[in-house]
Ligand SMILES: [Zn+2]
């Protein structure tokens with residue numbers, strides 16, 4: 521990204537965290553997970569606090585807001601993404617669409633995160649991962665795979681709500697099990713299926729831990745799912761230090777609406793648990809009266825690198841998880857352009873195989889003049905083109 525004078529800049533500057541040795545800006549270093557001074561190489565150890573606390577819903581109203589931090593909120597005039605940056609970070613473009621952002625100070629009433637997973641993957645590792653990933657997209661045009669630079673990539677914390685609840689559910693209904701029986705009719709044996717119905721009622725207690733509801737859909741769900749998991753043991757108490765050089769994305773799903781989604785999922789789980797208890801596979805009626813005995817929430821931030829690289833004037837976002845997978849490799853997902861020529865060739869190949877198979881079957885199907893070589897030659901030709 522560039523500053524007002526057109527110089528290339530990094531995001532990583534924050535006057536809130538100054539080097540105790542020389543007074544220069546400190547930056548968060550994913551590799552060591554310390555704050556480091558790029559000027560004198562001093563290191564300030566970050567003491568991660570793993571004692572992440574759940575909040576009761578009664579605390580929601582008084583939960584800390586961004587206005588308590590030294591941050592600035594922005595809204596992208598192009599795609600609408602709402603982001604938060606450390607006040608002295610140079611905000612010049614939106615992480616999602618690359619267009620210039622507009623300052624918006626009123627929205628600082630957003631809840632501040634309780635917890636975050638700090639970045640582990642470095643900028644270079646993320647870029648490397650994306651370039652390798654692009655090279656493997658065989659349907660993408662050649663210049664995209666090999667030559668498009670990653671000029672726009674930012675480390676973004678994505679917002680998620682997580683909920684805990686203890687529930688007590690009164691239920692009644694009519695369930696059934698599918699059974700088979702052998703019957704004799706007119707001297708013959710038949711196997712027939714029938715449903716064995718029975719009535720149920722009772723109480724079931726279930727506890728739910730960390731049901732995750734995404735705070736917005738800025739990263740489409742199918743890509744987000746590929747970046748998972750974000751392991752539980754990596755969550756630490758949020759500190760503004762983790763924002764030095766990164767962007768926090770704001771939620772658009774309000775906490776109580778997110779909780780409604782979580783409740784729906786709990787209800788479904790309770791429903792299937794009751795079926796499991798009775799070994800039932802058919803539901804006639806099942807009434808649930810779910811009582812929430814207690815509930816708590818956390819507002820969490822998950823680390824993801826996002827590119828807004830353009831190819832022929834269209835933005836194709838790629839995403840890299842800020843945490844490594846079990847094999848210490850980076851996880852990449854995202855969109856890429858597909859070459860019409862390659863898609864065309866793929867369809868042609870499919871057609872050729874189909875026609876080839878048809879011809880072979882036709883020749884074997886009774887005609888005297890069997891000419892398999894023609895059909896095979898056809899398929900081979902298309903393979904060579906490919
Ligand atoms: Zn220093």
Ligand SMILES: [Zn+2]
Pocket residue numbers: 596597598599600601614615616617618619
């Ligand atoms: Zn945007």
